[in-house]
Amino acid sequence: MLPVVTAIEMSKADKAAIEELRIGESRLMELAGSEAADIILKALEKNDNPEGCSFLVVCGKGNNGGDGFVVARHLLNRGATVDVVLLCPPETLKPVNREGYLILEAYRHHNEPLRIFHGIEEAIDSITETGYSALIDGILGTGLRITQAGEALPEPIASAITLLNTLRHNSDALIAALDVPSGLDATTGLSASPAVIADLTVTMAFLKTGFFFNEGPLHCGDLHTAEISIPRFIAEPVSTLLTDGEFAAEQFIMRNPAAAKHQNGKVLIIAGSISSTSSMIGAAMLAVKAALKTGAGYVCVSLPLTHAAAMHAFAPGAVVIGRDLDVIAEKARWADAVLIGCGLGRDSASVSFIADLLQRKEIAANKLVIDADALYALALPDLSSLSFGFSDAILTPHYGEMSRLSGFSVESIACDPLDTARTYAEKHRVNLLLKGYPTVIAAPSDPVLLNTTGTDALGTAGSGDILSGMIAALAAKGATTFNAGAAAAWFHGRAGDLAGTISSIVSAEDILEAIPSAIQEIFHIEE
Ligand SMILES: NC(=O)C1=CN([C@@H]2O[C@H](COP(=O)(O)OP(=O)(O)OC[C@H]3O[C@@H](n4cnc5c(N)ncnc54)[C@H](OP(=O)(O)O)[C@@H]3O)[C@@H](O)[C@H]2O)[C@@H](O)CC1
Ligand SMILES: Nc1ncnc2c1ncn2[C@@H]1O[C@H](COP(=O)(O)OP(=O)(O)O)[C@@H](O)[C@H]1O
Numbered sequence: 001m002l003p004v005v006t007a008i009e010m011s012k013a014d015k016a017a018i019e020e021l022r023i024g025e026s027r028l029m030e031l032a033g034s035e036a037a038d039i040i041l042k043a044l045e046k047n048d049n050p051e052g053c054s055f056l057v058v059c060g061k062g063n064n065g066g067d068g069f070v071v072a073r074h075l076l077n078r079g080a081t082v083d084v085v086l087l088c089p090p091e092t093l094k095p096v097n098r099e100g101y102l103i104l105e106a107y108r109h110h111n112e113p114l115r116i117f118h119g120i121e122e123a124i125d126s127i128t129e130t131g132y133s134a135l136i137d138g139i140l141g142t143g144l145r146i147t148q149a150g151e152a153l154p155e156p157i158a159s160a161i162t163l164l165n166t167l168r169h170n171s172d173a174l175i176a177a178l179d180v181p182s183g184l185d186a187t188t189g190l191s192a193s194p195a196v197i198a199d200l201t202v203t204m205a206f207l208k209t210g211f212f213f214n215e216g217p218l219h220c221g222d223l224h225t226a227e228i229s230i231p232r233f234i235a236e237p238v239s240t241l242l243t244d245g246e247f248a249a250e251q252f253i254m255r256n257p258a259a260a261k262h263q264n265g266k267v268l269i270i271a272g273s274i275s276s277t278s279s280m281i282g283a284a285m286l287a288v289k290a291a292l293k294t295g296a297g298y299v300c301v302s303l304p305l306t307h308a309a310a311m312h313a314f315a316p317g318a319v320v321i322g323r324d325l326d327v328i329a330e331k332a333r334w335a336d337a338v339l340i341g342c343g344l345g346r347d348s349a350s351v352s353f354i355a356d357l358l359q360r361k362e363i364a365a366n367k368l369v370i371d372a373d374a375l376y377a378l379a380l381p382d383l384s385s386l387s388f389g390f391s392d393a394i395l396t397p398h399y400g401e402m403s404r405l406s407g408f409s410v411e412s413i414a415c416d417p418l419d420t421a422r423t424y425a426e427k428h429r430v431n432l433l434l435k436g437y438p439t440v441i442a443a444p445s446d447p448v449l450l451n452t453t454g455t456d457a458l459g460t461a462g463s464g465d466i467l468s469g470m471i472a473a474l475a476a477k478g479a480t481t482f483n484a485g486a487a488a489a490w491f492h493g494r495a496g497d498l499a500g501t502i503s504s505i506v507s508a509e510d511i512l513e514a515i516p517s518a519i520q521e522i523f524h525i526e527e
C-alpha cells in the first residue's frame with residue numbers, strides 16, 4: 001500500500017533524507033525536476049519527440065519554484081521551447097534555487113528556445129501570443145499553509161495562478177502542477193483563492209493527504225508520483241496508507257477445498273425491523289445477500305419472524321431466527337462474526353434491544369460490525385462506553401452518524417475526516433470505518449487506511465448495508481475487522497464501478513450482483 005503523507009511528514013522525510021542519508025538538497029531537486037519533465041512529456045505523448053512543443057514554467061520563490069527551474073532545463077535538453085516566469089527578484093531566492101535559476105540564465109546564452117521573464121507584467125504579451133503544449137505550475141508546493149477554505153493569496157501569486165487557469169481555459173494547453181497544485185493545502189485539501197486547477201499533478205516521493213479531501217480531487221487531475229530517491233524507510237512510520245487490490249486480495253481468505261459451509265465463515269446478522277408505520281426489512285436483505293455474495297459459508301439472520309418468508313424468497317441460503325435474546329446469543333457464539341444495526345430502528349424498544357445485545361459477552365467478544373441504528377444507540381451518552389468492552393469491533397458511520405458519535409459537526413468532520421477517524425479510534429479503542437469519498441479506516445494504533453475505489457454509483461439507498469454485509473463476511477472468513485473493513489470498502493467500490501456504465505442509475509441490487517465480479521477481478525490481477 002502506498003504511503004500518503006501530510007506536508008509535515010513530507011518535510012520530515014526530506015529532512016531525514018538530507019541529514020541522515022546525506023542526499024544533497026540539490027540532488028533531490030534535480031531528480032524532482034528531471035522526473036517531472038519526463039512524466040509531463042509522457043503524459044503529452046511527446047516523450048519521443050518534444051521538439052516543437054512549447055512550455056510555460058511559472059516559478060515561485062520557494063523550492064517548488066526551484067523544481068520549476070530544473071524542469072525547464074530538462075525540457076530544453078530534450079529539444080522543447082521554454083518560457084520561464086519568475087515571480088520574485090532572483091536575489092531573494094535561497095541558494096539551492098538560485099543555483100537552478102543561474103544555470104538557466106547561463107543556458108540563455110547558448111539556447112535560443114529559452115526566454116526568462118521577471119514578473120507577469122514583463123511576460124504577458126509574449127505569453128498571450130504563444131501557443132503552449134503545457135503550463136507548468138511551480139508557484140507553491142507543500143510550503144503553503146492555509147487556515148480556511150477560500151483564503152485570499154497575495155500578489156503576485158494570485159495573478160500568476162489566475163493566469164494559468166485562464167490560459168488553460170482559453171487554449172489547448174494542459175496544466176501540470178509540480179508536487180501540489182498551487183493554492184491547495186497539501187495536508188487538508190482546502191484550497192485558497194485562487195488555486196490552480198491542474199490536469200495532472202506530478203508529486204514528489206509520496207502522495208499527499210490533501211489530494212484526497214475537500215477540494216483536492218477537483219484540483220489535482222491525474223496523479224503521478226516522481227521517484228526522487230527519498231526511500232520509503234526514511235518516511236516510516238507513515239500514518240496513512242492507500243488501500244489497493246493486492247491488499248484487498250490478501251484479506252479475502254479462500255475456501256479450503258475440503259472445507260464445509262461451517263468452516264467458510266459463519267455470519268450472524270441482526271438487522272431489519274417492522275413497526276405499525278414502516279418496515280426496514282430491506283436493509284437486512286441487502287446485508288444478508290452481500291455477505292453471501294462475498295463468500296460467507298453460512299449466514300443466519302435475526303429479524304421479526306413475520307418476515308422470514310420474504311427473506312427466504314430473496315436469499316434462500318440464509319437461516320432466519322427471531323428476536324429472542326438467548327437464541328441470538330447462542331447463534332452469536334456459533335458465528336465467526338456478527339453484524340448488528342442495519343434497519344434495526346431507533347425507538348426506545350429498539351435502542352434497549354441493541355443495548356442488551358451489545359452487552360452480551362457472546363456478541364461483545366466476537367468479531368463485530370456495528371452499523372446504522374446500532375451506531376445511533378452507541379452514540380447515546382449511557383451507551384458510549386460500551387465500545388471499550390469489544391474485542392475486535394468496527395464501527396461504520398457515515399458523516400451524519402459520525403457527527404452523533406463524536407459530537408462534531410458534519411462540516412468539521414468533512415474538513416478533516418482523517419484526523420476525526422484517527423482520534424475517535426484512539427480515544428474509544430475501537431476500529432472505525434468512516435464512509436465517504438474516500439473512506440477512511442482507522443484503528444486505535446495502526447496507520448489509517450484510505451480507500452479511494454468507488455464513485456457516486458455507491459450513492460444509493462442500501463449501499464451502506466451492502467458494505468456492512470461484506471465486512472462481516474470477510475471478517476467471518478478470517479480477516480480482522482479492521483482489515484475486513486478496508487478490503488470490503490475496496491471491493492464495494494469496485495462493485496459500484498462494475499455495476500453499470502452510467503453511475504447515476506446504479507441501484508443497490510446492481511451493486512450486489514457485481515460483488516462476485518469485483519472479487520474475481522482481483523484474482524485475475526494477482527495471476
Ligand atoms: N528538499 C526538499 O525540501 C525538496 C523540496 N521539493 C519541493 O519543495 C517544495 C516545498 O518548498 P518550500 O518549503 O520552499 O515551499 P513552497 O511550496 O515552494 O512555497 C513556499 C512559499 O509559500 C509561501 N506561503 C506559504 N503560505 C502562504 C500563504 N498562506 N499565502 C501566501 N504565500 C504563502 C511562503 O512565503 P513566506 O511565508 O516565506 O513569505 C513561501 O514563499 C515542495 O512542494 C517540492 O516542490 C522537492 O524539490 C524535493 C526536495
Ligand atoms: N459519491 C460517492 N463516491 C464514492 N462512494 C460513495 C459516494 N456516495 C456514497 N458512497 C459510498 O456508499 C456507501 C453509502 O453508505 P450509507 O450512507 O450508509 O448508505 P445506506 O444507509 O443507504 O445503506 C458508503 O460506503 C459510501 O462511502
Ligand SMILES: [K+]
Pocket residue numbers: 064137138139140141177178179180181182
Ligand atoms: K505547484
